[in-house]
Amino acid sequence: MATYNLDEGFGAAIVAAGLGGLQFSWDNNGNLYFGDSITAAQKASIEAAAAAYKPA
DSSP states (O other): OOBOOOOTTHHHHHHHTTOTTOSEEEOTTSBEEEOTTOOHHHHHHHHHHHHHOOOO
8 A cells, every 4th residue: 555645635635626525544654544345546636736736
């Protein structure tokens, strides 16, 4: 599993990317966790947003 450099601003980045409300979460170590309802395409979009995210 990949880890990402995420902070509290990541949620806003997810909403801005149109991915808000999807069943996933992240922890303080930058790990992403996906619910059973997440499709492969949604997972890829979330992972791409996490990879592109730059904390303030």
